[in-house]
Amino acid sequence: MATESPAKTPWYDTVLAVLKANQVEIVAYVPDKVLAPLIARLHADPYFTMIPVAREEEGLGIATGAWMGGKRTIILMQTSGFATLPNVLASLVIACQIPAILMISERGTMGDHQLAQAIVCRTLVPTLQTLGVEHHRITRPDETEFICDRTIQQAYKTQAPAALILSPLLTNNPAWK
Amino acid sequence: MASRQSPVTRDIAKVMNRADITRRLVARLENEEAVVGGIGHTNFDLWASGQRPQNFYMLGSMGLAPSIALGVAIAQPQRRVFCLEGDGSMIMHLGSLGTIAMVAPRNLAIVLLDNGIYQITGGQKTHTSHCTDLVGIAAASGIARAEWARDEAHFEAWVDRALAEDGPWLIGVRTDNAPPAGVTDRDPVRIRERFMVGLGVRK
Numbered sequence: 194m195a196t197e198s199p200a201k202t203p204w205y206d207t208v209l210a211v212l213k214a215n216q217v218e219i220v221a222y223v224p225d226k227v228l229a230p231l232i233a234r235l236h237a238d239p240y241f242t243m244i245p246v247a248r249e250e251e252g253l254g255i256a257t258g259a260w261m262g263g264k265r266t267i268i269l270m271q272t273s274g275f276a277t278l279p280n281v282l283a284s285l286v287i288a289c290q291i292p293a294i295l296m297i298s299e300r301g302t303m304g305d306h307q308l309a310q311a312i313v314c315r316t317l318v319p320t321l322q323t324l325g326v327e328h329h330r331i332t333r334p335d336e337t338e339f340i341c342d343r344t345i346q347q348a349y350k351t352q353a354p355a356a357l358i359l360s361p362l363l364t365n366n367p368a369w370k
Numbered sequence: 371m372a373s374r375q376s377p378v379t380r381d382i383a384k385v386m387n388r389a390d391i392t393r394r395l396v397a398r399l400e401n402e403e404a405v406v407g408g409i410g411h412t413n414f415d416l417w418a419s420g421q422r423p424q425n426f427y428m429l430g431s432m433g434l435a436p437s438i439a440l441g442v443a444i445a446q447p448q449r450r451v452f453c454l455e456g457d458g459s460m461i462m463h464l465g466s467l468g469t470i471a472m473v474a475p476r477n478l479a480i481v482l483l484d485n486g487i488y489q490i491t492g493g494q495k496t497h498t499s500h501c502t503d504l505v506g507i508a509a510a511s512g513i514a515r516a517e518w519a520r521d522e523a524h525f526e527a528w529v530d531r532a533l534a535e536d537g538p539w540l541i542g543v544r545t546d547n548a549p550p551a552g553v554t555d556r557d558p559v560r561i562r563e564r565f566m567v568g569l570g571v572r573k
Contacts, residue, residue: 219445245469247463247466253431254431258406259444263445285428285430289559290558
């Protein structure tokens, strides 16, 4: 882990370190502006196998196959991408008890200018609750390591998917920059 | 990579039987190759061909069998991985063909079983009955080794090549609308656990 104070370590560096510490080697993603610095750092690190997918559902398919074959995957997406996933979460990931880790950049809240993002954002947490998927919203640099690390560990121990939601409080807050 | 025309076209490929083709594939697997069966009659016939521990039968998430197979192929690069997918399923996730082409796993082969209909829902026509050539789409997506099988012997020759040479492959097979030879077990946890034992991940 980084030696600087948590508030000075950017969230994406903390996330990268937590993924390595938990042997999450495969990263499937659909790009998002907020996730861009994390995606760039993961690409630059040969530890990770980076797979840009055309749709988020593919990422869950890859995570399922890779886990059955013995490797761990995280899928990176934004809120609108998550909204495409309820069927595959229900019929594949939850049905087969697959520990797929989702990291969702929360768009459409706290000052977003796009109405479309704001509307779909309202479906994020209710959908996760309806499906019974463990989920946590990360709002501060000093809680990022704990929430990510513990949530990923629990997902593998309980063979269940989990969602890590990156709030604008974390990713777009001048206080942390 | 430039797309190119398969020497055998969909129009001249023989219409074969899905259960027979599935049995012919499985009969050639001698090294615990993984097989991921797509939703519906595709995995019904895989089930009926003998319940190998290295078979995974996908029950929901229509269209994701190639992505699941890609995940297995990445996790276990020393093992050959086959995916059986229907035409109705394949047109749901055409983007996954580009993902597979880009990742370029040497050990992955997709067998496209194209009967031109959504057989399990009442035989409604898919795009392939009208105009769409999925082997052509696979080639244009960057899967260089995308071919139609002319007949059963030709299919077996492609399988042998996919077992021996670098992929990824997509082998297109035109199939009839005969009913499936069996029905899968419907317990997803049992199916997943058995597959993991078959892949040597679990004891």
